[in-house]
Amino acid sequence: MERIDKTVAVPTTTTSATGGDEDEVDLIPVRTYWMLVRQRFLQHRLAVIALFLMAGLIALAVIVPTLTGDAYTKTSLSKSLLPPSLSAPLGTNQIGQDMFLRLAKGLQTSLFIGFMAVAIIGAIGVTLGAIAGYYGGWIDNLIMRFVDIVLSLPIFFVILIIVSVLGKGSAFVVIIAIGLTGWTLACRLVRAEFLKLREADFVQAARALGATNRRIIARHILPAALAPVVVAATLGIADSVVAEAALSFLGFGISPPDASLGNLLKNFDEDLQVRPHLLVPPAVTIVLVVLAASFLGDGLRDALDPRQRVESK
Amino acid sequence: MATYVLRRLIQAIPILIGISVISFLIINLAPGDPTDRFRSGRVSPETIQNLIRLYGLDKPLPEQFVSWFTAFWQFPFRADAWGYSFVDGRPVVEKIFEKIPTTLELMGTSLIVTMVVSIPLGVLAAVKQYSPADKIITGLATIGYALPSFVLGLLLLYIFAIKLNLFPLFGRQSLGQEGNFPDYLRHLFLPVLSLAIQQIAGWSRYMRSSMLEVLQQDYVRTAKAKGLPASKVVYKHALRNALLPVITLLGLTLPSLLAGAAITESIFSWPGLGLLAVQSVTTNDFPVILAIVMIGGMLVLLGNLVADVLYGLVDPRIKY
Numbered sequence: 001m002e003r004i005d006k007t008v009a010v011p012t013t014t015t016s017a018t019g020g021d022e023d024e025v026d027l028i029p030v031r032t033y034w035m036l037v038r039q040r041f042l043q044h045r046l047a048v049i050a051l052f053l054m055a056g057l058i059a060l061a062v063i064v065p066t067l068t069g070d071a072y073t074k075t076s077l078s079k080s081l082l083p084p085s086l087s088a089p090l091g092t093n094q095i096g097q098d099m100f101l102r103l104a105k106g107l108q109t110s111l112f113i114g115f116m117a118v119a120i121i122g123a124i125g126v127t128l129g130a131i132a133g134y135y136g137g138w139i140d141n142l143i144m145r146f147v148d149i150v151l152s153l154p155i156f157f158v159i160l161i162i163v164s165v166l167g168k169g170s171a172f173v174v175i176i177a178i179g180l181t182g183w184t185l186a187c188r189l190v191r192a193e194f195l196k197l198r199e200a201d202f203v204q205a206a207r208a209l210g211a212t213n214r215r216i217i218a219r220h221i222l223p224a225a226l227a228p229v230v231v232a233a234t235l236g237i238a239d240s241v242v243a244e245a246a247l248s249f250l251g252f253g254i255s256p257p258d259a260s261l262g263n264l265l266k267n268f269d270e271d272l273q274v275r276p277h278l279l280v281p282p283a284v285t286i287v288l289v290v291l292a293a294s295f296l297g298d299g300l301r302d303a304l305d306p307r308q309r310v311e312s313k
Numbered sequence: 314m315a316t317y318v319l320r321r322l323i324q325a326i327p328i329l330i331g332i333s334v335i336s337f338l339i340i341n342l343a344p345g346d347p348t349d350r351f352r353s354g355r356v357s358p359e360t361i362q363n364l365i366r367l368y369g370l371d372k373p374l375p376e377q378f379v380s381w382f383t384a385f386w387q388f389p390f391r392a393d394a395w396g397y398s399f400v401d402g403r404p405v406v407e408k409i410f411e412k413i414p415t416t417l418e419l420m421g422t423s424l425i426v427t428m429v430v431s432i433p434l435g436v437l438a439a440v441k442q443y444s445p446a447d448k449i450i451t452g453l454a455t456i457g458y459a460l461p462s463f464v465l466g467l468l469l470l471y472i473f474a475i476k477l478n479l480f481p482l483f484g485r486q487s488l489g490q491e492g493n494f495p496d497y498l499r500h501l502f503l504p505v506l507s508l509a510i511q512q513i514a515g516w517s518r519y520m521r522s523s524m525l526e527v528l529q530q531d532y533v534r535t536a537k538a539k540g541l542p543a544s545k546v547v548y549k550h551a552l553r554n555a556l557l558p559v560i561t562l563l564g565l566t567l568p569s570l571l572a573g574a575a576i577t578e579s580i581f582s583w584p585g586l587g588l589l590a591v592q593s594v595t596t597n598d599f600p601v602i603l604a605i606v607m608i609g610g611m612l613v614l615l616g617n618l619v620a621d622v623l624y625g626l627v628d629p630r631i632k633y
Contacts, residue, residue, distance in 0.1 A: 145327070145328075145331075146331075148328055148331075149328050149331035149332055149335065150335075151613070152328050152331075152332055152610050152613045152614055153332055153335065153336070153606070153609070153610055153613075154568060154571055154572065154605075154606055154609025154610060154612070154613065155568075155572065156572035156575060157572070157575065157590055157594075157602075157605060157606050157609055158335075158336070158339065158606065160575075160590070160591070160594045161336075161339055161340060161594055161602060161606070162339055162342075164594045164595070164597070165339060165340065165342050165343040166342065238459075242461045245461060245463070246461065246462070246463055246576055249463045249576070250575075250576065250579055250591055251595070252594070262463075265463065265464075265467065268467050268470075268580070272467060272470055272471055272475060273475060276471055276475075279467060279471075283464045283467065283468070286461060286464060287459055287460060287461075287464060290459040290460075290461065291455075291456075291459045294455075294458075294459060
């Protein structure tokens, strides 16, 4: 069993999988799949920058709100609309709230929603896609027709409705709404990989050794099928953050005194004319999150690319 | 061809039923009912009971669904097919159909702008691959793609409406300027630009990769080898084939335009379907929301069908 697993995770180690040619392994430096992935990823300059950018954004979102607690909700009329200063680097809004603290907290909320929504998308998409691709037949048909229906829904409106029906202003509801509507791409990707792999030699071998379907799906095919899902999930973070921001921007998502990147832009019709500087930091931050996630996704796609994996075999 | 279209339309029926069931269920997840807003004391309980009976809210859910669904498809013949708005009591059919032209103006113009701008840009980037022009185009496309529609909308409003004061801040017509065409064009400009920039970003990248692929084909090399001028090879031989996949994009763009329209119309107060959708969700105007979701679903299916049919029309290799 272990050996079969290894050929999946380490397809690049020359011929060691057959177990006989130990000499050859000594001649050619052994580079595992993950070593190659890391190497290819590091060659992608923008992806490396994006990785640092994302790490920086996450650090900001975690550290500042943890240190300052709920100071981001504190209002003070005497501190209304202060220009940027040392104590409040981004100034304050009409009701004297520190915009830097609100930005950090908003980033935290938005990233949290983005990551959680992607987790739900991944869980639903991978489960349904694996079942559809592995078993095929009527169950595949059923799942794929369901995918067709969800794909035909005007997704953004459906998210709006779910959020307004289940309760505006709750991060939990926003996560559910984005998660329940966004899993179709992941499902299709996983299904395609499972269709391709379910008759592969290593799967046949596992089956011959008496592995149960559940074990074959979870331990043998899934690790080999995850690469496109990881890429899709990274790109999905950007989509989910934008979806949350759009919801909150329209007044359906997170509402004050809570902060999210979208609701910091909510008063745009007034702010744009009188105090446009308040809108710049949240807008720039959203764009940075999207750029970081998409370059990270591009880099991962190149690094995990199965075609390159075949070439180096 | 006709049988193909017919078959696709028949295949669309179960999907449409699925869309109806899902949207109907989601709307009915709401705790309470739409008459809750009247329970303030000023409206008598009898009136509320009458309202509930009038809207059929006292019936079991499956029965409500069936009566809503069968009535829905009679919309070309009955003004009340989609029910009445909970907010102003007007027939939903009327409320929606008066907004459709406004939204089509916005979406149609954006689509034309998108095609006119992105196809030449994509071709240029592909023909001069890795040149400074290519790098600038792909760079701008990446940034345009990363700008969410509301950030883009705000940016355009700030630059063009507030700082430069070239275009109006919101609406479709200035007060007292009804029928003034230049005024209407000035109102249309920013929303169209905001919707189009994102589409242009996606389309030009797509056009570039499609063109790059075609330029590597043998027949393009043959055309070059027999000494045809480069412009003829690019525009007559390569472009025609590179445009084929873009047609598919046309079908896929419709739903994203509709979603983009909801946000763009809200920012620019453009009185179309998207703004109506957002307002109806705010006021829990269920009949209007349901109808808009159904229209959105039909638009997606229609977009896919149109794309497939167009593909068959322009590509003689495709047979149905």
